[in-house]
Structures are given as structure tokens and as C-alpha cells.
Amino acid sequence: ETGVTQSPTHLIKTRGQQVTLRCSSQSGHNTVSWYQQALGQGPQFIFQYYREEENGRGNFPPRFSGLQFPNYSSELNVNALELDDSALYLCASSPAIGTGGETQYFGPGTRLLVL
Amino acid sequence: QQQVKQSPQSLIVQKGGISIINCAYENTAFDYFPWYQQFPGKGPALLIAIRPDVSEKKEGRFTISFNKSAKQFSLHIMDSQPGDSATYFCAATDSNTGNQFYFGTGTSLTVIP
Numbered sequence: 001e002t003g004v005t006q007s008p009t010h011l012i013k014t015r016g017q018q019v020t021l022r023c024s025s026q027s028g029h030n031t032v033s034w035y036q037q038a039l040g041q042g043p044q045f046i047f048q049y050y051r052e053e054e055n056g057r058g059n060f061p062p063r064f065s066g067l068q069f070p071n072y073s074s075e076l077n078v079n080a081l082e083l084d085d086s087a088l089y090l091c092a093s094s095p096a097i098g099t100g101g102e103t104q105y106f107g108p109g110t111r112l113l114v115l
Numbered sequence: 116q117q118q119v120k121q122s123p124q125s126l127i128v129q130k131g132g133i134s135i136i137n138c139a140y141e142n143t144a145f146d147y148f149p150w151y152q153q154f155p156g157k158g159p160a161l162l163i164a165i166r167p168d169v170s171e172k173k174e175g176r177f178t179i180s181f182n183k184s185a186k187q188f189s190l191h192i193m194d195s196q197p198g199d200s201a202t203y204f205c206a207a208t209d210s211n212t213g214n215q216f217y218f219g220t221g222t223s224l225t226v227i228p
Binding site for chain 2: 006033040043045055057100103105108
């Protein structure tokens with residue numbers, strides 16, 4: 001049991017809309033990473049937050065943005081949705097970097113469909 | 116550019132057989148190599164992980180073999196069971212930066228009863 005929760009589980013949006021996905025980290029974890037997993041593919045790193053600051057970003061455009069809150073929960077925001085944004089969005093939490101923090105524990109994901 | 120290459124894409128194994136999945140990487144800064152198991156509709160679950168200071172790590176029926184010079188690592192599932200049918204992903208990261216996990220493209224394993 002990972003303890004990472006995500007909401008909502010499924011979401012349908014139309015092109016051009018904006019979406020916010022939410023993640024609650026496992027207890028004791030202060031680092032959150034977001035990944036996009038297209039159908040039949042491995043997860044692709046979007047960005048990571050550590051102590052409320054962005055700590056690394058993958059090859060995703062600025063319309064993908066995030067937040068981490070003092071309780072270490074996190075949000076992923078995507079603006080101007082495109083059809084290719086349809087994917088499973090995964091949140092992963094880990095302990096502090098450098099303290100075994102490399103292990104990431106994934107939530108069940110949010111399935112986003114853009115029509 | 117695919118930082119971690121995984122093969123095969125799919126694998127069918129008889130119950131009781133050995134399943135072997137291979138991965139290769141290029142970045143010599145990578146120093147943490149986990150394997151994840153993912154069932155349909157679920158997030159990836161950490162199965163087993165290895166650091167390059169050892170050549171093998173075993174946990175129950177699951178073994179990682181690591182070849183640092185070849186920059187390759189593999190997952191062996193002994194006595195494969197139908198419940199092992201899932202998609203398996205290898206991954207790699209540089210734990211000094213601690214941020215980005217690079218995943219392989221996944222292997223869909225089917226264990227036939």
C-alpha cells in the first residue's frame with residue numbers, strides 16, 4: 001500500500017479547456033513527481049516539487065504547471081488542453097532527496113480524456 | 116531520445132517458467148535502477164530495485180541482474196504465476212539529482228496456466 005492518493009480518477013475535457021489534478025503524498029514524504037503515461041508507453045517525467053519548489057522539469061511545455069502545498073499535497077494544472085494530452089497522469093511521492101529519496105511510490109493515476 | 120531501452124515488448128510464459136526482461140541505458144550517471152509492476156487501471160508499484168555496486172539482488176521469486184560495464188540490467192521472474200501477468204517497467208535515475216526517473220517502454224507479460 002503506497003498511501004499516495006489522486007483525484008479525480010477519471011476526467012473528460014474538451015480541447016482548449018483547463019484541468020487541475022490533485023495528489024496527496026504518502027505520509028512522511030516531502031517530494032512529489034508528476035508523470036504522463038500515454039497508452040502503451042512508459043511514464044514520462046513532467047516535473048518534481050520538493051518543499052514547495054519546482055526541482056526539475058521534463059520536456060513539457062509551460063502550459064503544464066504545478067504547485068506543492070505546505071502539507072506536501074500537490075496539483076498539476078494543464079492549460080489549453082490538446083488531444084495529445086489524453087493520458088494517465090501519475091503522481092509519485094518520495095522521502096527527502098538524499099535520504100533514500102530515490103524510491104518513488106506511485107498513486108493510481110488520473111485518466112484524462114480530451115475530446 | 117529513449118534513455119532506457121526495454122525488451123521484449125511482450126512476453127508469454129508458461130506457468131512455472133522463467134520470465135526475463137532486459138533493459139539497457141546510456142547515462143553512466145544513473146545509479147538507481149528500479150523495476151515497477153503495473154496492472155491495468157493501476158499505478159506502477161515498486162517491485163525491486165538495485166544500485167550498481169552489486170551485480171545481483173534477489174527478493175523472493177524476483178531477481179535483478181546488473182552488468183555495469185555493459186550498462187544493462189534485467190529482471191528474472193522465477194516460477195512465473197498467472198498472477199504475475201502485468202506490464203513491467205524498468206527505470207533509472209541519477210539519485211544525486213533525485214528528480215527524474217527515466218522509464219522503459221514496458222513489457223506486457225502473460226503467464227499461461
